Amino acid sequence: MKIVSIAISKKKGTIKKCVEAAELIENHGIKEDAHAGDWHRQLSFLASESIENASTEDFKLNFGDFAENIATTGIDWKNQPVGQVFKLGEKALVEVTQIGKECHKKCAIYYRTGDCIMPKEGVFAKILKGGTIKVGDKIGRVDK
Numbered sequence: 001m002k003i004v005s006i007a008i009s010k011k012k013g014t015i016k017k018c019v020e021a022a023e024l025i026e027n028h029g030i031k032e033d034a035h036a037g038d039w040h041r042q043l044s045f046l047a048s049e050s051i052e053n054a055s056t057e058d059f060k061l062n063f064g065d066f067a068e069n070i071a072t073t074g075i076d077w078k079n080q081p082v083g084q085v086f087k088l089g090e091k092a093l094v095e096v097t098q099i100g101k102e103c104h105k106k107c108a109i110y111y112r113t114g115d116c117i118m119p120k121e122g123v124f125a126k127i128l129k130g131g132t133i134k135v136g137d138k139i140g141r142v143d144k
Contacts, residue, residue: 001072001073001074001075001139001141002072002137002139003071003089003133003134003135003136003137003138003139004048004063004071004072004073004135004136005048005063005064005068005135006018006019006020006022006030006070006133006134006135007063007064007067007068007070007071008022008030008032008033008034008069009034009064010032010034011034012034012035012067013067014034014067015064015065015067016033016064016068016069018063018064020134020135021134021135022134023130023132024088024092024094024127024132024133026127026128026129026130027042027126027127028042028127028130029043029127030043030069033069035069039126040097040098040124040126041097041098041124041125041126042125042126043094043124043127044067044068044069044070044122044123044124045068045069045070045071045072045075045077045122045123045125046066046070046071046072046077046121046122046123047071047072047073047075047076047077047078047121048063048071048072048073050121051065051066051071068122070088074139077121077122077123078099078120078121078123080096080099081096082097082098083095083096084096085128085141085142086125086139086140087139087140087142088131088133088139089131089134089137089138090131090132090137091129091131092127092129092130092131092133093127093128093142094125094127094128095125095126095128096123096124097126098123098124099123099124100120100122100123
């Protein structure tokens with residue numbers, strides 16, 4: 001289980017730009033990301049396998065296209081329980097707060113991709129302990 005992509009954006013509802021590393025701020029989110037703040041969806045996850053499955057021969061999807069903050073490999077996010085804690089990299093801790101979401105309007109992601117998998121397969125978390133994460137970092141499940 002590891003991080004294969006980290007992405008941020010200045011505005012909500014837009015495709016995110018990939019970065020090599022990011023700073024997670026406790027009870028806030030990724031530094032300089034539009035979704036950061038005092039709420040339960042500070043960070044979003046999507047399995048890289050889900051992104052690959054949504055790609056077609058005619059339309060190749062990239063990391064960040066679904067506005068996910070972190071794409072991973074080896075974790076089936078949609079089947080993780082709310083409340084599950086994960087360690088990202090050396091010291092960051094996050095807690096799953098929501099599975100999927102309701103999209104109230106079609107955003108730039110929907111129009112670019114023709115669908116959005118975040119409502120069904122995206123997972124949201126709050127940051128319990130901050131730290132720097134980078135592409136390639138391991139992810140571990142923390143037992144309570």
